[in-house]
Amino acid sequence: MAISPNNLEPQNARETKAPAAAKLKSLPVRRNQVDSAGKIETGADLTEHLNLEIKNKYEKDRKLGEGTYATVFLGHLKKDPKSEVAIKKIKVMQEYKDGISVSAIREIKFLQELSHPNIIAMHDVYSSKNQNLCLVLEFLPLGDLEMLIRDSEGIRYGTADIKAWMAMLGRGVWWCHENFVLHRDIKPNNLLIAANGEIKLADFGLARSFADPYNRMTWNVITRWYRPPELLYRARHYGGAVDVWSVGCVFAELILRVPYLAGTSDVDQLDKICQAIGSPTEQNWPGVSELQDYVKSESIRPLQKKESFLGLFGTVGEGGVDLLMSTLILDPRRRVTAKQFLQHRWWTSEPRPTKTENLPRKGGVSAREKVGEDLKRRGGELDNDKGADKVARKLDFGNRSKQAV
């Protein structure tokens, strides 16, 4: 496999297509091809050449979804018509007239680096003819974790299933952190399900690498319900612990089948955290008062005891509750790391995690469309109030939705 047929193609094009160009010009259908071939001829620009090479590898089949940020197509490899890929075409936007959007850059930058079974794979990147960026992503046909959580009528799952999912999520996050990438937008929406049932971490539009010391990061990341207290206090320096909190929230949501801490505003979110876990104080979180937005609340709530967690989340067993609590520790330095998360005793205790192929799943057209929905979203879209609105409308769980909208 030294040289693939694809590599040869443009060279062939140079030899064979050029003489035929004059003839083909009269055929409008082939026009495009002639143009591109001509470009290779005249421009001989190496980057353009390579780009075309990649572009010609794929064929778009149909549109899966369209958003303000991107359009998602289902496509396949020309060589193998049975393969399926998702092609995410990022729109050239008003705000980024001079270049491409930050989230697109982030997504490409990190997906290119990270290769792990629990992280969505990016096969290729190319630019289309009007300079739109196209990311060729792994196509994950079974929707996302949110669909499974919400469908409490149709989908039943147990501790073993939760364990399997959480382990996969944990591995994905662990791999990001080991490669010094913060995902910063972990939520069930962004956990897509592959054809074999595996969970894949997607949407790296808000990701960044671990910052250098004294380098300020933005606090305005992670969808509010999954945002840790240090970000709500607007910390400018943080680490992998922010993702671990989100993992804990997803864990709790998997058990409850309803978002665990669903605040309607940032203040309300902090309030919810205080109620559910306890108020951050200098005792349980040394240095918390130094954070920019820390306000000492007049009524200090004590840290919740393990018993109350056991009451809510007891179905996953004592070990599970222990692990959940360790991801939801207020002080980010005492919160478990992704690695410690995977080293917990819960994983080896009974019941054994469900095998991937036996995990409950939801197939059909709806799941496929959902993937289109998920991929077209723009990272961090949910952060402003408009975005929050959107989420609340999308999720429907009885009385809470009224409150949120």
Next chain:
Amino acid sequence: MPSARRPNGIDESVICPVCKSSTYLNPNMIFKVNPECYHKMCDSCVERIFTSGPAPCPVAGCGKTLRKNRFKIPRFEDLAVERECDIRARVAQILNHSEADFDSLRTYNDYEEWKEELIMDLVSGNNVQEWERKLKEHAKENQESIKANARHEEDLREQVKEDERVRIERSELSRAEAQREFQEELAEREAGRKEVINKILNTNSDVLRVAKEAESVLQKRAAARNQPSTANGTMGVTSGSGDANITGKTTGSVGAAKSTGFSISGLKKIQPQTKEVEKVYDAFDGLSLQFKYYSLAEKYFHPRSNAVDKEKGHASGGYLGWDYQRRAQMDAHAGLGIFVEEEKA
């Protein structure tokens, strides 16, 4: 003698090339062929010549040694078709992989195409000796897997039959059940009506009320009847179908390295028959980040990042100087595992 080959039309007779007896005189004559040479001859000639053991074919210029037990009545008028069918059956017996044995549809299709080419070669007489030798060797080498495949196919056929039987049985049972229920209901209705009439006759109470009472009694009974009957319906028919599961079949790897037989690419590896003892669940799924070319020290002297842990706003937000130091180490050494020569290749 072209007329002998033709299908025997209404007024055309076929003549046995050996004894020259004709269907005109004996319409019940049976013609047989031997897959050795496919020369047609009548049944009585076969009996006459080959009963006492193998003998050369009596057709002029053939002379192949034939055995009586290989003679058969051709299924097709056209003996070329007959011959191709025989070859196909023989090859299919040896190369009997099913789609499930291959790791992708593509490899299976490749295999099928290759098989087709082989058959066409045999039919048209290309390279026959070579192919025959290879087929024979292949059959010998892969006896086990061929047998297993054949057995599996047999099992599948059995399974289909069994399923059909169970289906019929079940539908018959349910029909009988429905019939019985209907009869019971009729009888009950009849009894109820009689009761109502009796009541009306015996007591002089309100007719309507009595009728209503009787109706409610009937309804109650019907409800009571429905419950056990559904339970009955599911019981008793659970026989058979469930326990007929087929044990994992062995596919047998075809000796790819052997130069003599065939090499069939894309076959799945045989799964070990013994059930693997489940290992302790590994939350890391077998991945580890052991660095081959460097190791981390306990602590690094780097004032800037060391100081960070005590810095206001850094530590309390969860920022760790250690993370920065680890990253710096990784960035510095990231190129160590990459060999330009390998990358080029």
